[in-house]
Amino acid sequence: MTTLHADGEFHSRKFLVLLLGSIGVVYGDIGTSPLYAFREALRPFVADGVVREDVVIGLISLMVWTLTIIVTFKYVLFLLRADNDGEGGTLSLLALLMKKSGSYLPVLFFAGVIGAALFIGDAMITPALSVMSALEGLKLVTPAFADYVLPMSAAIMVGLFLVQSKGTAAVSNFFGPVTVVWFLAMAWGGLIHIGDNLTILQALNPLNALWFITHAGAVGLIVLGAVFLTVTGAEALYADLGHFGRRPIQWAWFILVFPALTLNYLGQGALVLTHPEAVENPFYLLYPDWALLPIVILATMATIIASQAVITGAFSLARQAVHLGFLPRLMIKFTSETNTGQIYVPAVNGVLFIGVIVLIFSFGDSESLATAYGISVTGAMVVTTLMAHQFLRQVWGYSTLTATLLLLPLLLVEAVFLAANLLKIHDGGWVPVALAIAIMLVMWTWTRGTKYLKSKIAQSDIPLTDFIAALEKKSKHAPAIVPGTAVFLTSVPDRTPAVLLHNIKHNHVLHERNVILTVWTQDKPYVPEAERIEMQKLSDRFLRIDLTFGFMEEPNVTKALSICRKKGFKFEIMQTSFYLGRRVLVRSPNVGLPAWQERLYIALANFGIDPSDYFKLPANRVVELGEQVAI
Template structure:
């Protein structure tokens, strides 16, 4: 791990972007007509929530806490699902949270970076940061469970229509998922062009099937009234509360609306949700309710039994395609979140490959193979989607509850809403999410422990890395000398040789250890010596005008600070080529990059627990090289080792 570790730090080039409560503006990288973007959003954003009808209704009535199949419970659950979609998805995410953008970008980390600009230094800011990191940790758990439960829920239709083929379900699911992960390195730009039309057809089909079933029992439409949900809890409060653990499956994927805002913009996502996705889901859930009231035996799979016999196999193929698309969207999301976390200093540097000219199309091998192993293990261990849904709920409701806390900070601190306006709305969101989270806690013995263990493990890794880097930078700064003093004394104490030497530094203060080692052992200095700091800002993109700051010290000594947004590629040579204030332009064939590779040694300093020090040292050893991460030319890099205590 080089001393040039990326660190997030606000600077003049990162003036806080005002979260726009009116919902306008933004600087995301979405391009195209509104209709084209809306179709694209249907293909990427709504895959997770769109495949929920495969298992949500079934698991609510036949899951770990089964309910009686009578009109009271059926109508009550449909009412609960409908109003959950209206409050959590439509009100909370589509209407409110999507107005909190970080220069057009959304998601927990983007929101956390935005909040960090306004609360940094306050006594409760560390707690908010930890909550945001834990939400990210839960997202990784969700990224492992979603492909397993979505594809399994779809392929189980095979056993629904042909029970004798049930033994083939797990092998087929594993085969599909392995193939899906193996094609990630080739990029998904070409395949993604089909995502929108396929999902458009899928939502149209499930809406029509739901509508046809409703026509058989139109009375089910009254279930849209909220009083049926209230009546369910009044008549059967305990089982109604337990049923919330499965009913929440109807809103899984709601956070994707916010996370993918930067790719499509607010308007296309809102239009897609309100005009197509929400009506299609409501019609399908009502259709399943109508079917269950008329034919309780259809509980084996109320989604697949909505189809007439001649359409069963086409529905199986279409639902399987939708499940694969939903999985692809989650995998791509995991890559994007990892890139943000690396840039913001929560994850060690990893190899990031760009699979197309679109900056959003990236591939991270370590994340891809780790996800694949985890997903396959989940499929093999749980074997049925109904067993996995217990694990699914906690990851989703946990992340949603944390989003509420972040939203409260935005509403009260950034937007300065009056308390009498904000508190009732926040109380509604907190109450509903708390109820769903509490209901899911009852499923911990049935598999709910999986995302908790995953989340806590990833949270430990992320916080250990962040804390270890902070301690390491602090230790290195303790014995450093001011660069101004060094520049005045060093130019006459060593021979000067032609060319440019760029010494990468993780801090803007002091002299990099690589520079000290070079002059100590080689006793030479290049004609031009540049100390380079790469700083990642709390904004997704940095304008070219704010890309760099140059400070000259005379005698060929310079300090350069490069700024990148947390969604940008840290291409150092390309950025240096645009700098003209350091004398002559930078020519890579005349420039050498000096990096310092640290080795941690045991220390009695009160920094971290010994086991965390060892964990940090392991992460440090396995981090991708700075040369690759910063796109440095391999034949122009020199690494010098040093030992550090933390």
């Protein structure tokens, strides 16, 4: 009984830690939307400092029901269940569908890549917008702070990106309690003003949201882009699933996040109905003068945390892209001994940091950047809904008609929001589109170039069985046999590795034991240890080993090979040499890829980390032999 009680207490404590962490990381982004969403949506309807009551009620109703339909129903209740062995996000969903798909694979591939590219664009814009919008509250404390908003925003971003290497757990341990206080402060700010004008409670009736959409006219379509700011961060919620798990994220939404957001938006609406002059900044004006500076400080901390949600989501997405073959190998550092979903990707961290700093100084204020924000978020959501349609059909077995009827209303809502945001292309909306196109071209180029390179190399490959048979024939040119084990890494196991051929050609030696090793990545996050290794004896001197990892796992070859002892392969690390082929890519005019894509592919190949680091090979046991390959 004592042991059971201790286990239950441990699991309860672990759940509470994950619950607190999810509030800090997963909901940090969506929790800062009240800072600017209602203000930006209301701006076009203000005439001479006066705003109509039905407009305020309609807007608040639309915001509350947008949260309900898109975040609660789509993400919290549905998509968090559409996981790939506990992992979420666009590429995780793509990997799951690729296992089930047939003729629609190219369509699914581009849908997944577009969704991933839009999300990374969102990961650059969110930190810049959130932090600037919070620091602009200092202008209400004293106008003297106006000139310091930009440098302070940049300084905060420098600090945030520097601490990423500490890991999600370390960050969330600090961020979680702060975000809880933030949500409670938002709920308090809303509660103390709802009583100012109780007619705002009519916003809880969805008919008022419908009235607004049908009566707002052309300006209403433009305003929908600002309304959608209420759900920014929902994609990060799905992408961060592997960091915390489904149940902590769901509980956090229902017991704290959703109620706090709803109360705050209702309070802002009631304040504007009673004091129309509050349209200038309805969020900060919710609070009494004595609380203004503490709230600005708390809001700044909350917006730093908001940035964390999309940054951790971008790390997860990048790792999935690497293992699925959409990006070159990147350095991935695991920051938790117990949760393999918590990682740090230095290259992605650096790219995001540069993008955020450029956006801060290019746009100059949150109002300008808010116009550029919605396209990446709405675009990613539309893509996710389209992929969810395939998920319902292929994974859960729903008929096409049932899946369509379930998701068509949601798709129409998101399509309307996307159309509203597309109207802002000329006002800065081109920025996330340009970012998404650039990222999509990178992923497409890497996938296409890798496929072309493999097909070209395969043309000159020698079948492995023919090579082994030729070696077994006695010949005066036979290589000398030397003691030890040689491991040759190759991606095409039935062909003779080029590095093996070069070793015999130049060194005229063959080891006593030779392992043809191929590392595979499954389209599921994790592979049980029992399914990790497959061995096949090819001859007295040759053995084929296949190592299989999930796309969320670290491909540690040395550790995996140590398991081979259980299957009879006497693996001694100090008597083993790992042979790697170093390909130097050079351009081949008028052949293969277009010139621009050749240059990009070669640059990406040079950007990737060394295979010995990626596969965790012992540095003092690695032998590299190079060759030039024209593409």
